[in-house]
Amino acid sequence: MSQEPLLKVEDLRVSFHTYAGEVQAVRGVSFDVKAGEVLAIIGESGCGKSVTSRAIMSLVKAPQGEIKKESKILYQGKNVLEMNKKEQRAFRGGECSMIFQDAMVSLNPTMKIGKQIIENIVQHRQISKKEARKEAIQLLEAVGIPNPEKRIDQYPFEFSGGMRQRAMIAIAIACNPKILIADEPTTALDVTIQAQIMELIKSLKEKLNTAVILITHDFGVVAGSANKVAVMYAGQVVESGTREEIFYHPQHPYTLALLGSVPKLEWKNKQLLQTIKGTPPDLISPPKGCPFAKRCNYCMNVCLEEMPETTDFEAGHHTRCWLHHEEVPAAIKKMFHDDRAIITEGE
């Protein structure tokens, strides 16, 4: 895993201009993915994870949405944001494609499934419509849709929820993209179907050596599939690292709180399940200190005043939290470590 990253996002900043003011939805996000790797971006609703994925696909709509100038999205070293329209279109769908959350509304209700797949193939490859149709049937088969010859001429409303999501995936992988962004691909589905869809994404990733960016709010989904995890909060990545690091050595109280809010079978004491008090800050006027400060159990005076710097740990594990500052009293650090031991080890 020492090759060059396929996609590198640096200091991504996205704002939306609304009636009430400028909402700073994404505030300086950086991460990268390599081929064959799964990066999970996790966070609660409104933390900017979907906006981040849309920014990569240049789907942030002007004039309300604005990607700030300092942002960089480098695909194989080339900044997607500076590409001309034609290059951007070739990138979208051809090199990088996206699976949306709710296939019910993300598929065109008045267009046959087959046509929606063929459309993508014809757009990016020099291929006749007839051949594209053959490929579309193969794709439907590959994503596990029975009777693809018949299904290809049906409309989305004739598909079940899980089938629709499979069709959505068929559209996304139609051009063998190098990067696949899955924006909460399983949120709208039943639990049993969820697992099947995640398995499908994983097996396609293996087959095509695709880089996958998985947007989710569900640690269960992350645990089963991700290599790397980035935890987002209030438009920032508060912690990132390998799956093991994030699950067993979280360094940020928010990550810990998220982990604490997922029930685990190993826990002996079932009372442990926690909720995170309060609500995320208003991104129209984000706080000057750490955005999580007011919901944090270990909040110090400095947290309310200043933004923490990034602290690096071994193996590419980063976090933005004051707890790791050298001046922090041992007692507070110990408090955090004790709580962490309880949650991650289930003592």
Place this chain on the structure above:
Amino acid sequence: MNSLEDKRFELADQSKFDADEVVRPNISYWQDAWRRLKKNKLALLSMAVLIVLFVMSIIGPAISGQNYTTLMPEIKNLPPGRTYWLGTDYLGRDLFSRLWKGLRFSIIVAVVAASLKVLIGCIYGAVMAYLGGLVDDVMMRIVEVLNSIPYLIVTLIILVVLGNGYLPLLFALCITNWTSTARMVRGQILKLRESEYIMASAALGASSGRVIVRHLIPNTLSLLILDLATSIPYIIFDETVLSFLGIGLQPPAFSLGTLLSAGQEAMAFYPSHLLYPSLLLCLLVLSFNILGDGLRDALDPQLRD
């Protein structure tokens, strides 16, 4: 200073901040709507124009103080001048006063007929939605039958039966117009009744009275206001057409439509007789339309962008 520096890495006093605090104040739907409307300069302007038109339609005829009813053939078709600001018509009546008087009638008809339409439609629709079953079917069939003829024609027939005049015209205009409101109200109530938040509120033990007051009315009110605002221009159109055709009003009663009709006859030699009522009518309808658009943008949260 030093002590503050020292305290940097001490735990903050959590009791001092409320984690649930919301930085922006919560504002109600109506406050928000009003704020949006206030931001829409054009809508405010149209509201001002409407107020001016209303006031002028009341005091306009009195301002010039000239006769606008008796026939005085010796001063017919005068050009605009000091006594008759906009001149006189083919029977020697003051055009300035007649314009405002005609406007007054057009406004009265429009506002009254539109309000009645909304009221009748609202009651009819609510009854349909609440009673359901056979009653709903029959009442809906009546609506469908009424909708199977262009409603200006229904209005015509009713006017033929009732004869011309203020009251028949008013009655005829609102008796045919309410079907769209009734359908809308019925649809809205049925939709809301199925909606999960109403079910939730009923499940939590809210009485049906409370459901109506807290949920149904507020959620339907904005639709009704919009309906009222958008139907006024149409009713003005219809009234004008009927009066123009000589079916709505009987002389000496007159409205902008009657003035248009007279204007058409005089237009070859006195184009101003056609132009003044045309302009006034367009200004009135334009103001209502802009205000209606502004209201829609302000009242429909789904259109926010």
Place this chain on the structure above:
Amino acid sequence: MARYIVRRVLEMLITLFLIVTATFFLLAAIPGNALTSKIAKLPQTVQTKIIEKYGYDKPVVQRYVITMKGLIVKGDFGESIIRPGETFAKNLKAKLPVTVRLSIQQILLGVTVGILLGIIAAMKRGSYLDKLILVGAMILVSMPSLVISLLLQKYCANGDLFKLPIIGWPKGKELWFGGWKYTILPTIAGSCSFIAYYSRLTKTSMLESINQEYTLTARSKGLSEVQIVKNHVVRNSFIPIITVLPTTVASILTGSLFIERVFSIPGMGRYYIEAVQTRDIPIVLAGTTFYAVITVITMLITDILYGIVDPRIKIGARK
């Protein structure tokens, strides 16, 4: 599908029957009709004779039965009182083509230009062109067709700007095609409101469709803006446009009432209005039924179109 249409046609017939009945009894309630004013100056005995001849001495219900019988047997509502010997059906032959041509021209001009402007406005949203269309449509929608007709007649006919005739309509060979100078002004007068209405409707409905998730999917496939609009937005945004088709036909019909009057066009609208003004009962009854038939057929066509545009709606499988 065939079954659905049969059911709908039956429903339509019931509706029409109700309309005819209601109209008949409403008209029967008028204190004076064309006949009473026509014979007012004649001696009493002659009056009675004439009233008997037209059957107005019989009770209402009996008259109703006779009328309905005539409708079923002869397909007509009887002779005009004003012009003895003439029936509505006879006049239809001469007057219908006039109104139909005027209506088609109005729809073609109004709806196509309106939809085109709406598409342009939606695609170039926020631009000056969009704002221009928006303002233009607002002004047009606020100008009653009646006012537009009168102003066009005053300022565009017979003189100052264009040498178009003030009134009249092409006859004979030119009834269906040709004689354009007569038809230009009435067509424009009637289509202005459609241009305004359809451009606004198309724009809103396109924007609605553009804001849907499936448009985002289409964009994520790397399709160009034109492809997205052509393949995804247009069809979905046509659904609400089809819904207003009956309204359009209704306003064409009512528009013909005064446009034909303003420009002295010998069509259905003017004929009907004359009948209404003179209280010519059989003709009013026939005309009303005629308008109802057209409206009802439009509604049926709309429903069928609905099923074609939106695959989710299966014709015949509703309720």
